[in-house]
Amino acid sequence: MDKLTPPVSGSRYSVIRAIIITWMTLVILGAFLLDIPRMNILEHTARNLYFHVPMWFTMMSMVLVSGIYSARHLASGSRITDIRARESARVAAVFGVMGLITGILWAKFTWYSGTSVWWNSDPRQSMAAIQLLIYGAYFFLRTTIDDNEKRGRIAAVYNLIAAATVPFLLYVLPRQMESLHPGADGNPAFSEITAPIMRAVFYPAVIGFIAIAWLLYRQRVRVAILKENLTSD
Amino acid sequence: MEQDTLAQATAYDSVWANTNIPVMEPSGIQAVMLSDDKILVVLGVVLIIWFGIVFFLYRTDRKLANLERTVE
């Protein structure tokens, strides 16, 4: 088998990495130091907007990357696309778990303070949970197939079938469940409750977290390529 | 029936008029988390994300260590 070429890892990469780390440091400083308008129930936890919400954005962007690489794997059959689909799914799952746990913690000490509610079947919460179940099944499926080439192909098919059904949840869930999230029926839209100063931190935070996910993903891809090249001889 | 409820409502009204409804004082972890305008909740969320990223880095590191052992 021919060697896979790792992604180029030169000085340009170290510059990008330095920029991402500086960017994220500034975002965290801004998140804690900038004054925000006071809101009932939320109080300072409104700052969680900068941390909890980008988890969801990051997960969905990695899900998208994973779906694209699964499609490309079926089209080309090259090993590298399978590795990329697998590793982006893994990063998406990590960010999904972090989004769920941070959401539970946030709601527990604001809206559900003093109650025994941990899980309320919020549409977005449910969707993230279902996406995690799908990735659980995806990785489990991968462990049951021994042949490398077949494993990539079958897993890609499952990933794409799942990707075709998940968007339905965007339509179905909000109709049948109550939501705490802005924009859902009755709740104020995102732009109404968010002061301009918060948006100035929020959007950079989304970009920063996606960039961090990209760093983690790229690391995993490099490790995976190294492993493939070492074990295939 | 309707008047019954009305009468009860006024009676309760005078009783509850000057009381905040959730009278139970938050205790234990609740009290800690709700102090200082709930800033500690934000700290918790940031820590969860921090540990999530660290956990992922740790896993990647272990994969690398395994590879290094294969090379030797």
Added chain:
Amino acid sequence: MRLHSGRTSWLRATVSVFLKDTRIEWRSRFGINLLVLFVLSSVFILVFALGQDTVERNVIAALYWIVIIFAATSSLGRSFISEEEGGTVLLLQTHVPGSAVFAGKLLFNLVLILIANVLASLAFTVFINATIANWPIFVVIVVLGSSGLAGATTILAAIIARTGNGGSLLPVLLLPILMPLLLSVVHAMIAALEPGSSWNDVGNDIATLVAYAGTVVTASVLLFDFVWKD
């Protein structure tokens, strides 16, 4: 090496795969017996678990579809494994276009799920005292829900036939994918159990079910060859 080409022969291939499965089923009656026993025993478990209280409509609707979905996972998971075990895969691969194999299996599975629905609706009426108030709605959502369920189950049955340890994998793969179907079909089912409900109550659900079945079947037909061919 395709013997069939053109649309009529594709249809003929589909029908012949369907008839082949039906004939095998007719001889052994394994799938049907499994289905009957599964539906009956799960309904009896429900009877004992629920006790003698009247059960709310939304609970009945949820339980009904859970029984149907698990009946499907337990009896349809074998549809491709049986070809693998019987050594007939190569024969089908060389003589019949992949999409026709998929369509034939899909038809057969759809028939099995519809039979399971007939059984379950009878058993729910008799043993759990569920009254189906609105028959037209019930029939429409059963047909649409079963089509989506059959589509998802058939492609996943093909997937698990290629893995090391067969049938036990199916529920894990299937359930997260079925979530949108389950939500809308249960919602519509509550309307079908409610006296005086109208088509307006289930319009959104029916649209979702049609779109879901269409999407899953289209995606499955497009992707089936990657699973089926080596």
